[in-house]
Amino acid sequence: MKSPVRLALLGCGTVGAEVVRLLNEQSADLAARIGAPLEIAGIAVRRLGRDRGDLPVDPALFTTDALGLIKRDDVDVVVEVVGGIEPARGWLVEALRAGKSVVTANKALLAEDGGALHDAAVEGGGDLYYEASVAGAIPLLRPLRESLHGDRITRVTGIVNGTTNFILSAMHATGAGFAEALEEATELGYAEADPTADVEGFDAAAKAAILASLAFHSRVGAADVHREGITEVTAADMASAKAMGCTIKLLCIAARGTDAQGRETVSVRVHPAMIPLTHPLASVGDAFNAVFVEADAAGQLMFYGRGAGGAPTASAVLGDVVAVARNRLAGVRSASESAYAALPVRPMGEALTRYHISLDVADRPGVLEAVAGVFARHDVSIATVRQGPSGGGNGDAVLVIVTHVAPDAALAATVSELRGLDIVRSVASVLRVEGGL
Amino acid sequence: MKSPVRLALLGCGTVGAEVVRLLNEQSADLAARIGAPLEIAGIAVRRLGRDRGDLPVDPALFTTDALGLIKRDDVDVVVEVVGGIEPARGWLVEALRAGKSVVTANKALLAEDGGALHDAAVEGGGDLYYEASVAGAIPLLRPLRESLHGDRITRVTGIVNGTTNFILSAMHATGAGFAEALEEATELGYAEADPTADVEGFDAAAKAAILASLAFHSRVGAADVHREGITEVTAADMASAKAMGCTIKLLCIAARGTDAQGRETVSVRVHPAMIPLTHPLASVGDAFNAVFVEADAAGQLMFYGRGAGGAPTASAVLGDVVAVARNRLAGVRSASESAYAALPVRPMGEALTRYHISLDVADRPGVLEAVAGVFARHDVSIATVRQGPSGGGNGDAVLVIVTHVAPDAALAATVSELRGLDIVRSVASVLRVEGGL
Structure with a gap:
């Protein structure tokens, strides 16, 4: 068995704590799969001394100095589960430039400035993995990045926001209006106190940008995504949809197309839409996520699972950690960002x-x-x-x-x-x- | 751009021809994704001179000497789409021992003697990939092998045979008996003239063995799988199922368990079973495949898509070809077979x-x-x-x-x-x- 691969964990909220628990519970299995044990070198948090329940970790590992932790020579892999643009961007760029591998769940940052991270990864020679950033536990990005690269993806249609899917599913089932369904979602913990990022489609738009970038080998950012939320979907709209044998879902859609000059383009959008009840996405209920992929040779594919939550997200993070740890032991890095196609984004x-x-x-x-x-x-x-x-x-x-x-x-x-x-x-x-x- | 990665293609039937077509159509994209062009070094077929329509390939590339082709120094990757145990086993062991990477769709061989192939791959230092062997175009094995390895899979439940799913879907929809539904499937090209491998569950059992091996990090062979086909499912059975709010599907099930001595075990079986119409697998119709995966942290996941057909299978083959070609250029090989858990198989x-x-x-x-x-x-x-x-x-x-x-x-x-x-x-x-x- 080789010497340990050492992790710096940035953030120790719901997801971070679950990562720590899984690392602890699965340590023997993970070591067998990697060929070396994983060790936590440190955990950067906003403030020390917070009660972290029975988290199975040495309290001495906690620090408020994230940047100092990242720069330590004995850190191989940086795992970021803090979220938000800053200070995460600075930390990850620093880590990647220093040759560390990075695993992140930060969809907002990837959609805002993924290019900067990818460039820093190339510069430093480490890996950048982010399976957890879209559709939680569903292995989706790796298949898009790796399994389907012998094929030509034509369209990706996804339900990638659990909060809005819960709300729309409730409106479909009970005939409730948006406000009433949102209230239920909030009570049950499916919606945050400030639900703007979810119900206005910002969260889905960030994920749409990440999916479009991977599917079409082009840099697509959040600003390229046409975005409409679900706040204006009424009970009457849902009734109209049902009368047509349909339901309404908040979809993220990334599609290849051809513009008036015959150039290939990509259009990326997030908006509510009617879909027939017979469509595989129609039966994706509650807070589940699913992504429907159409490719020239593979035909129709669908990936389904939990899009959020501590344990599902931590599962995706750990899958990435194993991959980058293996790469480090082998002295290689995975494929870089593939943006060779550079398809222009078509206006809505x-x-x-x-x-x-x-x-x-x-x-x-x-x-x-x-x-x-x-x-x-x-x-x-x-x-x-x-x-x-x-x-x-x-x-x-x-x-x-x-x-x-x-x-x-x-x-x-x-x-x-x-x-x-x-x-x-x-x-x-x-x-x-x-x-x- | 580096010098080409050269492929030996063994077999040029429906899937092989589609591989050739995709290699031709997507050559620029594939080269961009790999960092080097792919070239066909030769195509081994049973007999020369057969009319191959408008296959975009130099006729001089065809040969009947598969072994000679495999052994050529200018062959980097061997792609096998012949199927069956022999002579495929001999060819692939030879190729792997010689350090070539192998991409195969051969589920029967993997289920019969996957260990021999994995051992030969370790010996030669090349890769062994087989995404197309289970569930056709659906990116499933790579996620099991790579994305979920930070998690603990507890159960895999799949519809992995399109022919039987078509037959059972027809029985559900029309109330037809098995014989009548089989006849329809045969007429429409969903069942072969001799449907034994499909309707008796042999095909599904081979896939179950492959899935169980990957999910539970243990060597499971076709002989370990309890197998029952669908020939005895009657119209009355289907009517009973419908009366219970269920349908009948041919399921492959691989599950973790604990035996009387408290040891962890795995049970692997293929048989028809009633499932509730509300289960995600119940709505998988026609010849589609889907695999439902349950894991400790990730929760429930489902992968859905086309399980057979020339183009979908070729898509999976090409995805693997890109991966192994990249590995060769980087001078690395992917993770070996992971069989460290070696869970004993529990009797039915x-x-x-x-x-x-x-x-x-x-x-x-x-x-x-x-x-x-x-x-x-x-x-x-x-x-x-x-x-x-x-x-x-x-x-x-x-x-x-x-x-x-x-x-x-x-x-x-x-x-x-x-x-x-x-x-x-x-x-x-x-x-x-x-x-x-």
Whole structure:
């Protein structure tokens, strides 16, 4: 057995404590798998003396000097589970430049400035692994990075935020509105006191950027992602979806496309969308995550599991720790960031989507013609139309229209013009449609 | 760009031809991902001069001398897509001993004699990869081998044979019997002319052995797997399952357990089983595959995708080719076989299972007591009983019993004794139950 591989752990919250526990419980197995034992060289925390329950670790290992710990010569691998942009960025760049390998769960940092980390890893010669940053325990990034690299991925569609999936699943199951479902999620611990990052789609957008970068061998950052949250999804929207045999999910979508000049592009977006109940993603309930991948040769793949929580995230972190520890013992590093394709990101207006639009209209001759004319003027082709009496008993009618695929800007302009029509009493619901219908 | 990595392709059937096509189509991308181009050094086939359509490859590359091709100094990687035990075993052992890296889709050989291949790989210093051997395009083995090795897998439950899944899905959907559903599968190309390997569970058993070996770090061979096929699943069984809110799937199950002496064991089995329609595996339809993994920290994971077919299998093969090519350029090899745990395989009789038993019984006093007494004598605890009139209009009754978990031998002995009871007219259906209920 070789001499130990030594870890610096940055952060000791829910995930960090679980990493410590697993390192302790599984130490013999981990050593057998690596060919050397793992040892904790130190744990950087914000303040010492906090009660850490029965954490099986020598209290002398704790320090508030993260940078000092990282720089120690006896540290081989830095594990970061603090989160946030700073000071994590400075620490990890420092660690990577110094030749340490880094395992991180920090999706925000990777989406904000992944390039800086990858560059520092190349400079220092260590590994940068981040399986835990997207979809928690689900082995997803490594398959994208390594298993599917003999294939050509065309599209990634994911449910990557557990909080919003819990809320939307509850709205589907009970007919509750957003506010009521959010309240339940908060009570049950699925939503944080300030749920903005989740419900406004920031968390999912960061993950979308990471997935798109890996799937399309291009640098995609959080700022490249079109982002809409779920705060405006109403009980009426969900009822419309159910009436169509669908549900509503917050999807992150990264897709290859071709622009007007024939260049390959990638479009990356996060927004709520209707998907048919028969789609594999529709049955992903509660706080589970799942990512649906389409590739030329492999066809359709789906990865499903827990997206968050201390133990699942720690499992992913430890999987990465084993990999980088093995690499260090072998004196190698894993493949660098693969960004050779450098596909340009397409603006949301050019992304190809489909809309489901529900209108309250006056029930009189010429209405359908006028509405259809708006779609035609924007070159949007209609797939299905359903007309029925409005529930208001006022002699109005409801028109439900599902379009074919069209540029998002054309669809948005269509909706905008419909809102201005005299005969349209209100636009009751507008939702994008994904996953066939 | 470094000098090319050169491949010997053994076999040029459906999968081999697709590998050639993908190598050709994706050559620039593959070279970028590897850091060197891939080149085909030769293709070993059974006979030359066969019409290979428009395969984009120099006809001079074909040879019938597989061994000669393998031994050539300019071959770095051997890709085997021939299948079967011999001559593939001899070729691959030869290749590995000579220091070549091997990528194979040969589940039968790995399940029969994986140890010999792993040993030869260690001896020669090359890699042995076989992602395509289980669940086709689904990146599954690499995650088991690499991503989850910081975790402790407790159970793997999979649908790993597309032919039987197609047949059982059809039986569920239409109420057809086995023979009729098999006929449909054959007509549509989902079943081979001789479907024995699929419908008798041999194919699934080989995959179960491979999965168990990886999940539990132990050498498990095909002979260690308890195997039952689906030929005796009847339309009545499926109707019973549906009445319980279940369906029937051919499952491969590999589970950790503890024997009477308190030693850790593994049980590996393939058999049809009832699973609740709410279980993620229940909705895996047609010829799709899915593998459900349970681990201590990660919780529940599922991997879903196409399990067979030329392109999906070729995608998995190419993913492996990229990995081994990269390793060769870096002058390293991947982790060896991990068999340190060497868990003993538990006999099927000791495996813990649950049974669903449907009995036609005489409808008179004392019958339930007598039946219940048989279960009690074998120390089998009953979870639910449902009694109703038999459909025969003969005054008989139907008893449907679902047990708690018990050793399989006790359950089998219970059924055997029930068959001998005077008051039991017939045992209409016996099915194992998995996935909670």
